[in-house]
Amino acid sequence: MNSSIILLIYCKDSRNIIAKVTNFISDNSGNITYLDQHVDKDQNIFFMRLEFEITGDNFSIDEFKLKFESDLSEKFDMNWSMATSQDRLKMAIFVSKYDHCLYDLLARYRSNELNVEIPFIVSNHPDLKLISDNFEIPFYHIPVAKETKAQAEEKQLELLQEHNIDFVVLARYMQIVTPKLIDRFANKIINIHHSFLPAFVGAKPYHSAFKRGVKIIGATSHYITEDLDAGPIIAQDVSPVSHTYSIKDLIAKGRDLEKIVLSNAVKLHSDRKVMVYNNKTVIFS
Amino acid sequence: MNSSIILLIYCKDSRNIIAKVTNFISDNSGNITYLDQHVDKDQNIFFMRLEFEITGDNFSIDEFKLKFESDLSEKFDMNWSMATSQDRLKMAIFVSKYDHCLYDLLARYRSNELNVEIPFIVSNHPDLKLISDNFEIPFYHIPVAKETKAQAEEKQLELLQEHNIDFVVLARYMQIVTPKLIDRFANKIINIHHSFLPAFVGAKPYHSAFKRGVKIIGATSHYITEDLDAGPIIAQDVSPVSHTYSIKDLIAKGRDLEKIVLSNAVKLHSDRKVMVYNNKTVIFS
Amino acid sequence: MNSSIILLIYCKDSRNIIAKVTNFISDNSGNITYLDQHVDKDQNIFFMRLEFEITGDNFSIDEFKLKFESDLSEKFDMNWSMATSQDRLKMAIFVSKYDHCLYDLLARYRSNELNVEIPFIVSNHPDLKLISDNFEIPFYHIPVAKETKAQAEEKQLELLQEHNIDFVVLARYMQIVTPKLIDRFANKIINIHHSFLPAFVGAKPYHSAFKRGVKIIGATSHYITEDLDAGPIIAQDVSPVSHTYSIKDLIAKGRDLEKIVLSNAVKLHSDRKVMVYNNKTVIFS
Amino acid sequence: MNSSIILLIYCKDSRNIIAKVTNFISDNSGNITYLDQHVDKDQNIFFMRLEFEITGDNFSIDEFKLKFESDLSEKFDMNWSMATSQDRLKMAIFVSKYDHCLYDLLARYRSNELNVEIPFIVSNHPDLKLISDNFEIPFYHIPVAKETKAQAEEKQLELLQEHNIDFVVLARYMQIVTPKLIDRFANKIINIHHSFLPAFVGAKPYHSAFKRGVKIIGATSHYITEDLDAGPIIAQDVSPVSHTYSIKDLIAKGRDLEKIVLSNAVKLHSDRKVMVYNNKTVIFS
Numbered sequence A, B, C, D: 001m002n003s004s005i006i007l008l009i010y011c012k013d014s015r016n017i018i019a020k021v022t023n024f025i026s027d028n029s030g031n032i033t034y035l036d037q038h039v040d041k042d043q044n045i046f047f048m049r050l051e052f053e054i055t056g057d058n059f060s061i062d063e064f065k066l067k068f069e070s071d072l073s074e075k076f077d078m079n080w081s082m083a084t085s086q087d088r089l090k091m092a093i094f095v096s097k098y099d100h101c102l103y104d105l106l107a108r109y110r111s112n113e114l115n116v117e118i119p120f121i122v123s124n125h126p127d128l129k130l131i132s133d134n135f136e137i138p139f140y141h142i143p144v145a146k147e148t149k150a151q152a153e154e155k156q157l158e159l160l161q162e163h164n165i166d167f168v169v170l171a172r173y174m175q176i177v178t179p180k181l182i183d184r185f186a187n188k189i190i191n192i193h194h195s196f197l198p199a200f201v202g203a204k205p206y207h208s209a210f211k212r213g214v215k216i217i218g219a220t221s222h223y224i225t226e227d228l229d230a231g232p233i234i235a236q237d238v239s240p241v242s243h244t245y246s247i248k249d250l251i252a253k254g255r256d257l258e259k260i261v262l263s264n265a266v267k268l269h270s271d272r273k274v275m276v277y278n279n280k281t282v283i284f285s
Helices: A017-027 A061-076 A100-110 A129-134 A146-162 A179-184 A205-212 A247-270 B017-027 B061-076 B100-110 B129-134 B146-162 B179-184 B205-212 B247-270 C017-027 C061-076 C100-110 C129-134 C146-162 C179-184 C205-212 C247-270 D017-027 D061-076 D100-110 D129-134 D146-162 D179-184 D205-212 D247-270
Strands: A003-012 A030-040 A045-054 A079-084 A089-095 A121-123 A139-141 A167-170 A189-193 A216-223 A233-240 A274-277 A280-283 B003-012 B030-040 B045-054 B079-084 B089-095 B116-123 B139-141 B167-170 B189-193 B216-223 B233-240 B274-277 B280-283 C003-012 C030-040 C045-054 C079-084 C089-095 C121-123 C139-141 C167-170 C189-193 C216-223 C233-240 C274-277 C280-283 D003-012 D030-040 D045-054 D079-084 D089-095 D121-123 D139-141 D167-170 D189-193 D216-223 D233-240 D274-277 D280-283
Touching: A003 A017, A003 A061, A003 A274, A017 A030, A017 A045, A017 A061, A017 D017, A017 D030, A030 D017, A030 D030, A045 A274, A061 A079, A089 A100, A089 A146, A089 A247, A100 A129, A100 A247, A100 C100, A129 A139, A129 C129, A146 A179, A167 A247, A189 A247, A205 A247, A216 A247, A216 B233, A233 A247, A233 A280, A233 B216, A247 C247, B003 B017, B003 B061, B003 B274, B017 B030, B017 B045, B017 B061, B017 C017, B017 C030, B030 C017, B030 C030, B045 B274, B061 B079, B089 B100, B089 B146, B089 B247, B100 B116, B100 B129, B100 B247, B100 D100, B116 B146, B129 B139, B129 D129, B146 B179, B167 B247, B189 B247, B205 B247, B216 B247, B233 B247, B233 B280, B247 D247, C003 C017, C003 C061, C003 C274, C017 C030, C017 C045, C017 C061, C045 C274, C061 C079, C089 C100, C089 C146, C089 C247, C100 C129, C100 C247, C129 C139, C146 C179, C167 C247, C189 C247, C205 C247, C216 C247, C216 D233, C233 C247, C233 C280, C233 D216, D003 D017, D003 D061, D003 D274, D017 D030, D017 D045, D017 D061, D045 D274, D061 D079, D089 D100, D089 D146, D089 D247, D100 D129, D100 D247, D129 D139, D146 D179, D167 D247, D189 D247, D205 D247, D216 D247, D233 D247, D233 D280
Parallel strands: A089 A121, A089 A167, A121 A139, A167 A189, B089 B116, B089 B167, B116 B139, B167 B189, C089 C121, C089 C167, C121 C139, C167 C189, D089 D121, D089 D167, D121 D139, D167 D189
Antiparallel strands: A003 A045, A003 A079, A030 A045, A189 A216, A216 A233, A274 A280, B003 B045, B003 B079, B030 B045, B189 B216, B216 B233, B274 B280, C003 C045, C003 C079, C030 C045, C189 C216, C216 C233, C274 C280, D003 D045, D003 D079, D030 D045, D189 D216, D216 D233, D274 D280
């Protein structure tokens, strides 16, 4: 059996930690095919991402994990995760009425650019059901009103748990997500904000950009935290604009940024290339 | 005599204003070689930039201006300015200790990329005198301390008036400019701020960018107003960064942005391609 | 009746041409709301794009055109076109099997970002019929083989004529278009080439980019001429890559460029903002 | 004694090579602080860059190298190099008359952005001696004419050898470098070409870009090989342009690209972050 395994680690930096991890893998039938690491010198934190192949016939990932736990991770007090490249993350998409990000995600999904499963799409409006149907993905319409918000969130949580969802993508979902959901999916809810954060936090960033007269607009994909638009940034991109752009023009131009930045972030997350620490991300190559 | 004239206009938008201006110029011996215009539909304001050549032997720009005043500008209540392409603006440079923006401006000045005169350079430190000497530009060292700030500003104003300075460039001048100077040179003091405004207003923007974990850094050139880093934006640019960038790396990368963005803004201003209205700029092509 | 009219002109540059055109419009009930012009000084060619509104009750565009012809265009030997903003261009899309550009065009079409009609989609393969169906656009499958190529082209031409198609978009249509079609639609067939032209002309540009080890890849949208990949360039964009990119990665990254560059070009063309002269384009703002 | 060491390796890829190298370093008193690697799967070549610190009192880099040779590099048939971070590379600059790249390099050198020594500057013209003087770097004027070219090159080679030059930067040096020099400094002569290679190889690329009507221009820094403008690419960058740009405008805009791209390449080379294989570069982070 041939299997490729992805290992993510972070822990306090310490002497020879790279050599110890590579040794462990080598001594346990693994052949490392990729390694990238980073040290946050301010915080003295070590981050590493490895890919390795196992060629032995009797390899058991569960035994390997146990051994890794006892031989290495306890000693270094590591936060770590291990997954095979076949393990596709389960991703739920939340939308409202805008379709450009949804189209972009689904088109990439269908062309196998995104290594995920998409068990369902949730929306507070029925408008995008047709698109979900076209891509043959179950669509749940869960309306959200002020008085029903808590109840709606319960339904969302049920769906997420029932389908063993790994992470959530807010593809221009125009509702504030509450702490209950955020706690259950810490650093696992990816949002797209239509500005170059931290500029223009909050509602109507294109209107603010127009008023301020900026010469470049942007979009930012980040993990949701309880502080509005202040979570760890995964990806950003920008586009030049001029005084000739109306607010409508900014919005149209921004759609291209939003969809590409969000899809980039989703790809990085689903390829297990993002680590979060101290409200910032390490993005592996 | 052949002369190329640049005309800038803004006023309330009104029917047929383009035709009336082009007509006037045509009827008064001018041949229009360039025209760009913009209407701010929110504010109903019309902006225009024209270049035209005069071929008549007896042309007098002063008579032309008087006629323009009586025949056109009064009727439309225009704000306008007229200059020949030979009229080079007089630019003063204020610096402190950082040399990268100064080098960039002076190298462009010497290669005739910037159509300006530079009567002098002012600094609150003596460090960059050597560079001024190399480029043979007078250097005035005017130290600024808390108790001498008002006095220093008086000296600066004297120099500016004595040399008939048209506009001032703060090339990483690390001092707050006070309202007195700003009033005298409204929309004529160009600053470079080392962030993508309105993100990271104020001191140490690279430190803030590092802390926030942004994936792109920027620089912004703008006219100084009394509100800190809130004046009309002339030019912006950005550069991708990653988690591997230390604050020192951000500062180094930012230097390239700062010098190019500032020089772009200076070039636009000195080519008379910038109009300011409502704390925003119109940048003509 | 209120109507907005777009006028495009090019001709030999001559004295006071701007004033004469603006005058004519003003004298014939038009109020100019937009004007941009360009002079190619090497070739001494003048280009202008105007938008103007007509407010008179009895305005007839046909009479206006006749008058423009006799009073102006003949004197200056102008190439010109006039259209109302309501006149939406009819656009045919040719595809093969790749769907990313098609999706992008159709999503923009549905969100009214593109001011066109799409009477039909043609393909040499049946694969993308489903997408056409989803967007409720007629789909014609016209297979192309070596021996049937001429016959297939006849069918394409019939469709184009029958539907009064104004311009054709090759959205990753993997066939060489022959002179017959090119002649009938000179500067009206928009192609997307998946490289930064003139680098990597011809087939498999991503393979060539990989082999050459470039650090940036690009995409180019241009009008088809008889010389392969050598027609007038409408739009280009680029994206950074590195040694870590496999050919497959370049292709995936390139898809984002291709779709956005092609859609930009289509938008510019359908907004009548492109003029072609001397195998180059003038792109109005 | 504390010392930081940079190790570069390339060789045929083989099982567990990462673990074996990290092990060796760890077993010989080294603490790895940085590791990046790349496998060219087409060619089956392994590349690695490591930084490690030595803390032992009696460490000798010469002994370490000998041990590395016998224990590792021979077995894996490695190409490798080892240097301490204190070893600054010696860089010679060749210029003609353009000063923008020279200014940029020297300003970075003086602000300690470039970790190099610059023993001298060579030019075939005397014009830039003043700048060299300002930065207090010896300047050698070696005129080059058709009949004296071989002789001039001899003088250049003498200077390069006498000063133990590690690499040469052609900062807009407007002469073809001959095979004799290229052979002695294989992958050690860095050139800046003022186009987005492989577009516009050869002389006057801005003229060609103007003629082709491209919407983006670029600059490329690469190692010189015997094939004109075909050597391994180190860095590239681009900038948007439009039909309004004259050739002179393209040249002015291009200067900003040239200087930044060249300085980036020089920084990467002097930080020992570039490896060359098969006419391509691996650029470590």
